[in-house]
Amino acid sequence: MSANQNQVTLIGLGTIGISMAALHLRDPNSTIHLFDVRSDIEQHILAHLPAFLESVCPGTSVESLISSGRIKIHTTIETACSEATIIQEQGPENVSFKKSLWAQVESIAPPYAHFWSSTSGIPTSEQTADMQDKSRLLVVHPFNPPHIMPLLEIVPSPNTNQDEVDFACTYFRQVSPRHCPVVIKKEICGFVGNRLAFAVLREACYLVEQKVVSVKDLDQIMMSSLGPRWALNGVFESYNSGGGVDGFRGFLNKLEATVQGVWNDLGVMSMTGDDSHWKEYVISQTEQTYGPSSLGQTREKEEKLREVQRIQTSNP
Amino acid sequence: MSANQNQVTLIGLGTIGISMAALHLRDPNSTIHLFDVRSDIEQHILAHLPAFLESVCPGTSVESLISSGRIKIHTTIETACSEATIIQEQGPENVSFKKSLWAQVESIAPPYAHFWSSTSGIPTSEQTADMQDKSRLLVVHPFNPPHIMPLLEIVPSPNTNQDEVDFACTYFRQVSPRHCPVVIKKEICGFVGNRLAFAVLREACYLVEQKVVSVKDLDQIMMSSLGPRWALNGVFESYNSGGGVDGFRGFLNKLEATVQGVWNDLGVMSMTGDDSHWKEYVISQTEQTYGPSSLGQTREKEEKLREVQRIQTSNP
Incomplete structure (x- = not known):
């Protein structure tokens, strides 16, 4: 896999989502697609992303990342997901939300897109309940703030394809040598950290x-x-x-x-x-x-x- | 209190005892009295103290500390304790050993000497059982290695004089600004750390x-x-x-x-x-x-x- 072809879609832009955007922006060749249900999404990103960018690409403004096409802001989940190679959600910690989100994402995303959840507690196997293909999703549990804290707990379900686990680990090691993906071998309440x-x-x-x-x-x-x-x-x-x-x-x-x-x-x-x-x-x-x-x-x-x-x- | 008048006696010179000696040697004006029941005590100190001295007084040899009188090695507990202002034990983690040790120490030490135990688990109130005056002893629980790890858990019993608590805290802050005495308010199994x-x-x-x-x-x-x-x-x-x-x-x-x-x-x-x-x-x-x-x-x-x-x- 080559990180420089990635179209990364982030769904949910609270503090973790914004920090996660900064982490993905470490790859200079990727395009980051941002989607959140809030109506003021552009103002929200312009207000909060700069503080996280300082340590990732110092001196770069959010405006310039938008105008150069490195960040694309979306107002519908369909356009946000249509070209994605990676889709990562940081939405509410609510099983029914995540179940319906992934069923929807599966129906609109390219068949090759990788699906990651930043949940701190809802196992992959619960989130995939309404999906056709349960092999594509895994948990990528970051620690706050993700653009600085090295740990990413990679937690597949028994149905997750091993290639998906390998891809997630390789991706984060390429994007940030400082970051440290660790695979958790069994789904367990709270994961390990x-x-x-x-x-x-x-x-x-x-x-x-x-x-x-x-x-x-x-x-x-x-x-x-x-x-x-x-x-x-x-x-x-x-x-x-x-x-x-x-x-x-x-x-x-x-x-x-x-x-x-x-x-x-x-x-x-x-x-x-x-x-x-x-x-x-x-x-x-x-x-x-x-x-x-x-x-x-x-x-x-x-x-x-x-x-x-x-x-x-x-x-x- | 003035740290430069201290005659510090250490009883028990395992790894913790030797490292504790290095910590006390940070005070350039104190005299450190060392006692252990082992028969090769001088060879033992010459062999193991140098590695701990490097970070405390670099370039100083144990031999020079002995010849200058900063370190005094004793073969009896009576001479080790006779002039002490502070007596700290790092002996076996055994209640009966510590009870009888402190009863003996109380009978041979000056009346003004402060009594400290480096135990990681035996509360002050158990160690004082056979002492006449139960107000003099407290636990000073270090973390390994004491000459580097800043934490010292100061654990008095309900009988310990508050002046003893204050003295121990003041002493360690004076001897090593890097070190950090913290008073534990109640005796509890395992203390806090x-x-x-x-x-x-x-x-x-x-x-x-x-x-x-x-x-x-x-x-x-x-x-x-x-x-x-x-x-x-x-x-x-x-x-x-x-x-x-x-x-x-x-x-x-x-x-x-x-x-x-x-x-x-x-x-x-x-x-x-x-x-x-x-x-x-x-x-x-x-x-x-x-x-x-x-x-x-x-x-x-x-x-x-x-x-x-x-x-x-x-x-x-």
Whole structure:
């Protein structure tokens, strides 16, 4: 496959969709077709895409990308999809929306177009329910913001053609060497990244609710130990190193009782019902600690993210 | 308090103890007293301390630190403790050992000496059981390697004097501006950092055992998303930013069903008994993926850790 023939259609242009457009624009030869049901789509793109373009093609204006034909804005899904080689949706997280969207897209898109969903939670196999050909769709789950965060979880269903999996991985590696597609071998609730994240979130909420630690101190603990370690080594390699010559086996054997003790004691939290009173306490403390984040803070953190990525990939 | 009058006694000189010695040596005016029950203590220190010194006082030899009196090596606990202002133990993770150690230390140390345990799991209140004065001891839980990893979890018992908590925090901030003492408000199994870490470890082992993802891909997922994010923002600030103008509240409201779905579905694993067959599978895959880590790899990762720390504290 050659990335320079791609006609990429993005459906749904919220924050993730706009950032995803910036990611696809890294390929200088592709055409990006944009569609959203909002009536002010052009103004919306002109207002929000520039902040995401800075790190992708600095100095380039959205207007010039439109006038040169690299970005095409569509007011109907039919024209948006008619020439597409790739169609990626970032629409509402709603099974019935996605089911009917893909059935419609299948009926209007070229037969060679690849279908990708940016969902963070709805498996491919649910989204394909009303499709004729269930082999064309897969999930490409990005992390926010997609044009900077390297991870893309590629999650096929059992019906997805292996060629589709290979194409998605090859495409993202070509478009952005910084990005990192990882294939998830089985469909599972939350995929992998968010399962790990929400396991931490649950315990973090529990420890704050139990008044063991404040929101600010918990974040400080994460930033001054686990975060940097996991940024450089991941989970298993960290413990394999920590176990010395005996590796991960040595670590587990040495700390078996401590690890089991913690596992037995981890908090169990509920988002709804009588057991959800903790939410207001933890939310309020987070709001008091941080307040709303400014665009300036967000840009600063994104720049630091890029610096961490440079360290991750640098040679000693 | 003035850090330059400190006589710091370290009891137990395994990897953590040696690295802790390097951390305390950052204070150029303190004297470090080293004691371990091993018979080859001087050879052991000469063999292992140099690698840790490089980043703390480059170009300085252990021999010169001994001859100048900055390091004093002791063969009895009585002489090691006799002049101490701070006594920190890194002995075996064994309640009866620590109980009897502190009772002995209390009987031989000056009345003004501060008592710290580097335990990763045994609470202060258990360690003080046989002490006359239970107000002097607290846990100072470091992360490996302590001379580089900034976090120190300061965990008092309900009996610990608040002045002892304040002294420990002030001491470490003075000795190393890079280090970050955080006070844990309640004694709890695993303290905070390891509870978060082991929550991730459990789910990571579950996802590998379920063949959703390989060891290598799980580490890649962590390194290309959550690790860098948590290195820069921690858990709550990350989700507060991710929620946009509605902050953490907006995030929880929007993703409530997805988060609850994942929480309901998280793996439950056991370290022992009939349910522990997963261990050999996950350990073997980790060993095949990484093998034993070399000293060179460890040093390289430590240098990268320092670079990440520079980014964390840099101004835009």
